[in-house]
Amino acid sequence: MSEPLLQVDGITKRFGGLTAVDDVGFSLEPGTITALIGPNGAGKSTLFHCVSGFIRPDGGTVRFNGRGVSRRSAHGRAQLGMVRTFQIPTAFNRLTVFENVELAARDQPADRLVGALVPGLGRLRRSAIRTRTNDLLETFGLADKADDLAGELSGGQRKLLEFARVLMTEPQLLLLDEPLAGVNPALGERLFAHVNRLRSDHGMTFLFVEHDIRTVMDHSDRVLVMAQGALIADGDPETVRRDPAVVEAYLGGGE
Amino acid sequence: MELLAEIGPWGAVATVAGIYAIFAMGLQVQVGHGGVDNFGQVAFFLIGAYASTILVEQHGMGLVAGTLAGMAIAMVAAVIVALPTLRLRGDFLAITTLAFGEILRNVAVNERGLTKGSAGIDAFTFRIDIVRELRRSLRDQDILVDRLAPLLILTWVLVLVVALVTWLLLRTPWGRVLRAVREDDAAVRALGKNAFAYRAQAMALGAAWAALAGTLYAWNQVHFSPSGFEPIVTFAGFVIIIAAGLGTIWGTVLMAILIQGVLIEGSRYWLDTGLPNAQEASLRYMVVGLALMLIVRFRPQGLFGSRAEMAAADE
Known part of the structure; x- marks a missing residue:
């Protein structure tokens, strides 16, 4: 394959004594839909903030479209075409x-x-x-x-509004922070219908964060799993679901 | 012929009301549209008054150039204040800017070489060069004007210019993004817009209007001292914009007339309480406070604000 659209290497973020994200790296190919999952406190949101530029990691680099963006501000990254949404939809x-x-x-x-x-x-x-x-x-x-x-607007309408708003920026990569949180199943289906359409019509690339492993099965080509700050699995949804490390992380006991 | 030959005390009141309208317009940009709770607006008022006066009276600069220089210095100061403070949340920002205003006032008290300290400083060039010359030449044509009339007219022309410029600017896409920053700073950054720059620009624009008001204040006072720049000036501005409705432009002008003009400056001419002056002054502020409480209780969006916007903000 050609150069990845997003290349993340060695991202580490510590809050005091806690290492929230520990040396995480992955890359995204253009036109793919990737889910980032993990139990609560796995470091997904922190990683997401580091990639989108909302917090500065202690180490690691982010490259977008072959260009180093680690030193760019959040708005500077968005200008290049990597645009994020928020867990609680912002209007x-x-x-x-x-x-x-x-x-x-x-x-x-x-x-x-x-x-x-x-x-x-x-x-x-x-x-x-x-x-x-x-x-x-x-x-x-x-x-x-x-x-x-x-x-x-109602909560669901805000979610749609936020989606319409980020599309207005004509992004190449959309980073969706828990797009399904607080969304009824019908609306969730509608949102992902839009995601699929945007991928096939415009070749857009998606990375989204979710808690629940089941919700991402039908909606992603690939799943990244985080637990305790580290990336523990990476693969197609079916393989990841059977991965013993993932099962353990979700059932607890990963102490 | 007589043209405002004797404008009486209400002319002086109207001038002060106009100065406060310009001052409050600056706050309206910062607080009403930018969501920047600047409690130190009086600092830029002070900068305008002192900078223009020092440049004109001591360095021979023209009145227009001095005024513009005062505004420019205030804008630079606003950006400098913005750099460390604008990332703070509402109440921390308020406290920091309040302190900035007090620091500048104390500098004005103590930096005697520049400001003549508490003794105060004279800004008589406008009164002498403009007003006296104007009246003299008009008198030659048998037109009599009051000595306070030129500043009254100039102030209100500037009120209209400032209100119009502000109104037009806030209607542009720039103003729209500024209001979006007020609503949600992070979401604006996520869309690729530099939220910090918008807030800093709102600070600078608001500071420029405060500085213009400060220069007019200096010309109106002729002699002024640091005691004219207590935090109460900022709060009077806040009362005006809250009573008018955050974000309103023309409402702000009307509220400046009502509050600063009719209630604060003017009440001594229509309200005869028989109380000693000091007590009457306190009573005035109590009346203003009560009026503000009633407005916030019964019309929280302000007299000219939009109820729908107020309701939407709480979502």
């Missing part, structure tokens, strides 16, 4: 649903202060962004909510 409550999606677009000259001072700058781009915003709201069934404040 900009006092902005409208439309604005929530619209503002996420990249290359908006007037979303910088200097650009905003020039009247009429980026007008063409703005109309293209509006069209795309409408398309995304349509796709995610939020079109009739466009003018509502995002704070008025």
Whole structure:
């Protein structure tokens, strides 16, 4: 295969005496859907934060598209096309649903202060962004909510809104932090239908975190398993499910 | 012909109200739109007043250049304050900025070579060069104007300019991202936008408006000292923006007139309590406090704010 889209090497993060992530490395090929699972406290979220740039690891490197991004800020990484979501879906409550999606677009000259001072700058781009915003709201069934404040949405609608919003940034790699948390099964299926469609239509790559091994079986090509800060298994869902180390980690007793 | 020949005490009140409208507009950008709880806004007011006065009176700079320099210095100071503090959470940020304001006021008290300390400093160039000359030339054409009228008019022209610029700027995609930062800083960063830069820019813009207000304050006072820059100035600004509704622009202008103008500055002309001055001054603040409590209790979104937004924020 050619160069991986994401290459993570030797990520280590300590909080005081606790090593939350211990020398973890993996790589993701373009167009794949990978699940990162593990019991509570395994270090999944910490690893996720290190990869997305929200916390700085004590060691290790992250490369995206053949480019070292370890020194880049979280927003700098997102600009390159690796964009994350949050466990608890974030909405900009006092902005409208439309604005929530619209503002996420990249290359908006007037979303910088200097650009905003020039009247009429980026007008063409703005109309293209509006069209795309409408398309995304349509796709995610939020079109009739466009003018509502995002704070008025239900939990499930927020999840969809967050999804529409990150897609507005035109990411290559989507990092989904527990996309199924607090989501009813029907909505979960809908979300993963979108994931599959985006992969087949746009070649997008996905990495998502989940607790429960069963939920990821049908939705991923590959599963990474963490326990106590270390990567203990890596393979296709069926192989991982039978892996004795994984079974032990999940049933406890891995002391 | 007479043109504002005798504007009386209400003219002076209206000037102060206008100065506070500009001052509060800066807070509205920072607090209302950026979610930056800046409790040290008076520091930038002080910088505007002192920097422009020192540059104009002691270094012979023009009035316009001095004013702009004061605003520029305040903006630089805002960014410097922002660097270590903007990563702090709400209340820590509030305490730190409050301290910054107090530090600057104490510097103004003690750095006598620059500020003449508690004795205060004169800013008479506007009164002499502009007002006196203007009145003289108008008198030659038989037009009489009050000596306070030029600053009153200038202040209110600037109120409208500042409000309009702020309103237009906050309507742009930049303003939209700024409000998104207020709602959720991490989510904005995850979208590839530098949330910190937006908050720092909001601080700088708000500081520029405070500095402009500070310069107008200096011209209005003619003589001023560090005692004019107590934290109460910042809090008066907060009362205005909360009573008006966080985020409102034109409501802020109206509330500056009502609170700073009618209630605080103006009440001595319409309210005759028969109390000694000091007690009456305290009574004024009690009335303002009570008014604020009533507003927060019965209209938490402020007089001009949106109830729907207020409700959505709590989700």
